[in-house]
């Protein structure tokens with residue numbers, strides 16, 4: 547946990563961008579692929595449809611568009627970036643990093659670039675990491691992107707997982723903002739002992755690709771849904787309360803709550819714990835499914851561009867995912883001059 551009392555600058559979000567692939571996959575279509583139905587998916591998860599990366603696209607293609615949009619929104623030129631972080635579990639290749647592909651395509655020729663892997667918590671981890679470079683004065687402009695093509699690591703024969711995930715990308719530009727604004731506090735946590743509950747078993751150094759690993763679909767998401775569900779319900783409200791306390795705030799101070807979008811029942815239970823009306827909770831999983839690292843910046847970009855978020859609003863973001871990992875942050879929106 548880090549309340550951030552003694553730094554030179556605050557780091558704030560000064561631009562947001564999003565991109566979603568055009569192809570929509572509905573629950574009715576999934577019903578033709580596996581033994582499931584629209585009613586089960588909607589009532590058990592809250593998901594109605596999700597987007598799917600086109601055959602010509604890879605994660606970097608989604609990330610570049612979201613990144614360009616965030617830079618335009620912030621009024622920042624690519625050359626001004628000191629750092630590009632891409633949070634993803636679906637990089638184009640193991641190396642080079644997707645962040646390097648994005649750095650090149652954006653023309654961010656003065657930027658360092660790296661990928662960050664923290665499962666679906668990746669965006670919150672990347673937000674906190676990027677903010678450290680801004681608050682220390684190392685870089686003035688940092689681009690943080692959450693981008694995923696989960697459809698490429700989904701087992702389309704496994705009804706327990708294939709109905710849940712979707713593709714997309716969201717991006718934010720971090721810049722120095724006046725004290726009292728920007729990221730007021732954050733927490734990043736992990737519990738590696740539970741790693742097997744959400745795992746892609748093959749394709750790394752433990753089980754390199756062989757004919758057998760491919761036939762057994764070991765390169766796709768394997769998940770103990772109920773264990774992940776219990777973990778998520780346990781940590782979501784708790785992590786939010788921790789960061790609020792570190793910022794000297796209470797849950798009644800929250801203007802918008804942006805939880806990782808995995809299951810509407812998890813989100814509702816967190817809102818209940820925080821005694822928050824669902825009007826303050828931003829939800830996009832009905833339209834996009836679980837987009838992993840993209841879910842929070844996608845929801846944020848929609849809320850900002852629709853004019854819902856106003857200067858001075860307190861936004862709490864909470865993520866959880868493979869690792870297991872979790873993290874949260876409090877952001878005071880805006881950058882008054």
Ligand SMILES: CC(C)(COP(=O)(O)OP(=O)(O)OC[C@H]1O[C@@H](n2cnc3c(N)ncnc32)[C@H](O)[C@@H]1OP(=O)(O)O)[C@@H](O)C(=O)NCCC(=O)NCCS
Pocket residue numbers: 581582583586587590591666705706707709744769771772774775778808809836866867868
């Ligand atoms: C996956 C999840 C939606 C399943 O919901 P659930 O209420 O726990 O459902 P269960 O796993 O208990 O399954 C209930 C029944 O529905 C069946 N079922 C599972 N998927 C189904 C589907 N897509 N369609 C129809 N039935 C399905 C199961 O086989 C089970 O049948 P059974 O009772 O005959 O064995 C839920 O556990 C969840 O959201 N977990 C968290 C996942 C998550 O957040 N992952 C990402 C983390 S970043």
